[in-house]
Amino acid sequence: MMRMCKIAIFVCLCSSLLLAQTPARHGIDVADLDRNADPCSDFFQFANGTWRSNNPIPASMPRWSKRWAAGETTKDKLKDILEASAKQSNAPKGSIDQIIGDYYGSCIDESKVNSRGLEPLKPWIAKIDSAKDMAGLQRTMEDMHDILLVVPFSLSGTQDPHNPTQVMADIAATGITLPDRDYYLGKEDRFKDARDKYKDHVTKLLTLAGWSSTDATAATQTIFDMETKFAEASLDTVTLRDPSATDHKTTFAQLQALAPHIDWPEYFRHKQLPTTVDLNVQEPKYLAAVDRMMQETPLADWKTYYKWQLVNSMAPFLTTPMVEEDFAFNGKYLSGASEMKPRWKRCVESTDNLYGEALGKKYAEKYFPPEAKARMQEMVKNLLAAMKDDILSLTWMSDETKKKALEKIATFYPKIGYPDKWKAYSHVDVKRGMFFQDMLAGRRFVVEDDRSTIGKPVDRERWGLTPPTSDAYYNPTMNEIVFPAGILQPPAFSMDAVDAVNYGAIGVVIGHEISHGFDDQGSQYDQLGRLQNWWTDDDLKKFKSRAACVVDQFDNYYIEPGVHHTGKLVLGESIGDLGGAKIAFMVYQKSLEGKPRPADIDGFTPEQQFFIAWGQFRGDAIRIEQARVMAQVDPHPIGKYRVNGPLSNLPEFQKAFSCKADSAMVRQGEKRCEVW
Ligand SMILES: [Zn+2]
Numbered sequence: 001m002m003r004m005c006k007i008a009i010f011v012c013l014c015s016s017l018l019l020a021q022t023p024a025r026h027g028i029d030v031a032d033l034d035r036n037a038d039p040c041s042d043f044f045q046f047a048n049g050t051w052r053s054n055n056p057i058p059a060s061m062p063r064w065s066k067r068w069a070a071g072e073t074t075k076d077k078l079k080d081i082l083e084a085s086a087k088q089s090n091a092p093k094g095s096i097d098q099i100i101g102d103y104y105g106s107c108i109d110e111s112k113v114n115s116r117g118l119e120p121l122k123p124w125i126a127k128i129d130s131a132k133d134m135a136g137l138q139r140t141m142e143d144m145h146d147i148l149l150v151v152p153f154s155l156s157g158t159q160d161p162h163n164p165t166q167v168m169a170d171i172a173a174t175g176i177t178l179p180d181r182d183y184y185l186g187k188e189d190r191f192k193d194a195r196d197k198y199k200d201h202v203t204k205l206l207t208l209a210g211w212s213s214t215d216a217t218a219a220t221q222t223i224f225d226m227e228t229k230f231a232e233a234s235l236d237t238v239t240l241r242d243p244s245a246t247d248h249k250t251t252f253a254q255l256q257a258l259a260p261h262i263d264w265p266e267y268f269r270h271k272q273l274p275t276t277v278d279l280n281v282q283e284p285k286y287l288a289a290v291d292r293m294m295q296e297t298p299l300a301d302w303k304t305y306y307k308w309q310l311v312n313s314m315a316p317f318l319t320t321p322m323v324e325e326d327f328a329f330n331g332k333y334l335s336g337a338s339e340m341k342p343r344w345k346r347c348v349e350s351t352d353n354l355y356g357e358a359l360g361k362k363y364a365e366k367y368f369p370p371e372a373k374a375r376m377q378e379m380v381k382n383l384l385a386a387m388k389d390d391i392l393s394l395t396w397m398s399d400e401t402k403k404k405a406l407e408k409i410a411t412f413y414p415k416i417g418y419p420d421k422w423k424a425y426s427h428v429d430v431k432r433g434m435f436f437q438d439m440l441a442g443r444r445f446v447v448e449d450d451r452s453t454i455g456k457p458v459d460r461e462r463w464g465l466t467p468p469t470s471d472a473y474y475n476p477t478m479n480e481i482v483f484p485a486g487i488l489q490p491p492a493f494s495m496d497a498v499d500a501v502n503y504g505a506i507g508v509v510i511g512h513e514i515s516h517g518f519d520d521q522g523s524q525y526d527q528l529g530r531l532q533n534w535w536t537d538d539d540l541k542k543f544k545s546r547a548a549c550v551v552d553q554f555d556n557y558y559i560e561p562g563v564h565h566t567g568k569l570v571l572g573e574s575i576g577d578l579g580g581a582k583i584a585f586m587v588y589q590k591s592l593e594g595k596p597r598p599a600d601i602d603g604f605t606p607e608q609q610f611f612i613a614w615g616q617f618r619g620d621a622i623r624i625e626q627a628r629v630m631a632q633v634d635p636h637p638i639g640k641y642r643v644n645g646p647l648s649n650l651p652e653f654q655k656a657f658s659c660k661a662d663s664a665m666v667r668q669g670e671k672r673c674e675v676w
Contacts, residue, residue: 026490026497028504028612029066030602032619040659040666047615051675055621059081059339061330062626065639066491071470074363074486078348078468081362094426096358100351103442107347107436113435114319118210120436121314128306129390134294136265142270144306148443150174151309152230152290155271157453159477160278161247164529167453168278171255172246173286175230177312179334184231190548190563190628194333199224201329202308206313208322209311223308232287237633238568243476243524243531246282258284259291268405277455289631312597316346317439336623352487354442357423362420362486363466368485372495373417376488379502379587380414380481386583387588390676396542404534406663408517408527413460413480417488418467419461423449431466472509474576475514476525481513498598499591504613506576507584515579515676519572549673550574553649557641559627568639577646579676585610585652607656611647618642650674 020476034049057064061072085091085101086108092098096326106112125142131137145154152175179186183194197222206216239245252275257266268275281287294302315326324340331337340346351359389404393395428445430438453459465471467488475482483506486589489609490497492504516522521542526534535543551567554574567574588610592598598606620629620639627638637645647653648665649672659666669671 002079026494027172027351027601027608028501029616032616038567039657040663041556041614042644043647043665044640045610047214049620050618052621056617057621059614060337060341062335062337063620063622067470067617070491071488074452074470075345075348075467077358077367078363079344080346081359082351096361097277099425099428099430100355100359102430102432103355104347104351105432105439106438107350108344110343112433117181117319121209122138124310125307128303134299135263135498137299142304146444146447147440148447149309153287157450157457161243161477161531163475165458166278167456167458168280169273169454169505171281171287173234173283176227176234176407179629180237181231181234182632194353197329197333205315205322208325221306222304226297226301226305228568229293233286235283238566241521243521247531248281248284249373250279250281255279255281259287261291271451273454317436334625334629336625352466352468354446355425358425360418361422364485368417372488375495376416376483379507380510382587383507383514384409384412386586387514390583390586397539398536401539411479411527413478415463415480415482418462419463421461456491471511474513477529479527479529481519499502499588500609501613503588504610505582505617507587508580511580511584512576515576516572518676519575521572546675547575548570550675553673554637554644557637559631560624563631565631565637565641570635574645575675577642578649578673581646581650582676610657611653
């Protein structure tokens with residue numbers, strides 16, 4: 001472990017003399033601090049600056065911190081599990097060992113993948129070519145949707161936001177390849193550059209897939225023109241954050257009227273869904289545009305578009321030159337990494353993507369002890385209680401709205417570690433040595449697993465992340481907060497860490513997820529997960545004006561000259577961080593009551609340790625390429641602003657570090673934002 005406890009040496013020595021003493025607990029990492037930085041000017045630099053300068057971002061990564069490093073270390077553990085499964089020659093067909101072992105075994109065999117060359121693509125290309133008219137093309141599209149190639153629209157299961165106990169069919173806009181519409185339409189140089197690079201990439205990948213260079217160049221223009229039309233009809237990333245902007249309950253007859261050139265009865269028949277199923281169309285304008293294109297765009301162009309989508313989606317699973325070209329654009333150009341991850345790691349990630357609960361079950365058994373679950377349950381309970389106290393203490397909210405907010409707190413549903421009910425993969429046909437087919441089998445499983453939920457009561461035991469994932473989420477229609485085993489390890493959480501570290505890291509993460517229930521999106525859902533207003537008009541107005549403060553704060557955070565965060569895009573995450581830091585600090589303070597005060601660490605008080613833990617957990621270095629894409633499409637701000645943004649609004653932080661009122665880390669008066 002990198003985590004060392006300098007000042008705890010004394011305690012360690014003592015406890016070695018006293019039998020059966022509790023071992024010394026890890027504290028903050030004082031060696032990671034940049035002591036030349038002023039915590040009141042740039043806390044992000046102070047808390048973790050030395051770590052970042054001593055640990056440059058590895059060539060294959062777009063971001064790096066102890067948390068990202070822990071995520072990569074998890075992959076070493078997953079590799080051990082997969083190699084052990086792959087070695088078992090007699091694992092029964094359909095068992096977890098057989099499925100993940102054979103999938104990993106197929107994936108890792110690069111020479112076999114290369115020797116098959118473009119062979120696996122051929123039946124799919126032939127299928128697209130065989131379409132004689134738009135009806136034939138639709139059959140092709142349906143087959144492609146079955147293997148997770150869902151363009152130019154997708155139909156998947158989602159909770160009905162007006163009746164969240166039921167899963168409805170949800171049609172979304174999925175026609176573009178670049179990160180969002182501005183990449184096609186934006187006038188700024190960075191978008192123009194991305195368009196040029198993208199076109200080069202399309203041409204190169206098509207050439208590798210067997211097109212002549214003339215054909216590939218012509219195809220690229222066709223593809224780009226079609227995607228530009230899709231982009232023009234799509235909503236922008238900020239608008240997509242508003243749940244009401246994509247809430248369009250639609251009857252089957254209305255769907256047919258909206259897009260009459262798609263044979264919907266045939267599409268639903270293929271999906272094995274009754275046409276009576278409840279249905280939402282996220283972007284009706286987009287679907288109408290697709291329909292127009294089905295009349296106006298020649299069949300040959302549609303075929304070109306589908307072939308590109310096929311080649312693009314399958315490139316990472318084909319020959320080495322195709323994998324490399326895929327990386328050159330998506331990994332290098334868009335994320336700034338200079339080296340590909342080793343094949344074994346890409347195979348681990350792919351197994352986690354497609355067979356995640358099979359692999360995750362083994363991971364959780366081995367690496368997530370029941371004590372950790374119990375400790376997390378206690379922390380979540382304390383954080384929920386703190387959020388309740390916080391709401392009760394708000395001076396700006398009426399009792400009427402508070403009552404509703406507390407009802408919502410009471411129905412929060414935490415999930416910790418891993419699912420109680422696992423997905424069953426036993427029927428999936430995975431054969432060693434048939435990597436492409438095994439990948440398709442996994443994709444078919446993912447599609448069918450989702451489709452099977454539509455039109456049925458919601459299953460609250462389903463998870464949206466796999467157990468090894470180093471992440472967490474809030475789902476408003478379920479009113480649930482979810483913490484997979486993968487994030488429940490240092491630096492976020494440790495059974496051996498002092499409370500300041502656990503509350504400052506995972507505590508703030510828990511508070512963040514709880515606060516999502518009350519951010520710009522979550523606040524629109526009630527205690528039963530319904531998209532339904534529960535605020536008085538006056539309170540809602542006050543909430544929005546408080547949120548506007550955060551929007552303004554983040555609008556002014558720059559990535560580089562000319563590129564800054566969009567406050568409205570990162571609003572939910574930033575309300576989450578601000579509320580999360582506040583209530584986690586409340587819980588930590590409460591935990592100290594009636595106990596002897598914990599020791600200072602290297603002169604840092606317990607309160608300072610709490611904030612340093614957050615600064616170190618979120619202390620990411622990030623490549624500029626990745627930061628640019630994040631600023632454009634990611635609702636999360638970059639690490640620097642996830643640390644300095646919320647803390648500069650907290651009087652508790654100012655007090656802990658005795659910052660002067662005019663410090664950069666202290667927002668004063670009207671500039672100080674407080675939502676929760
Ligand atoms: Zn979040």
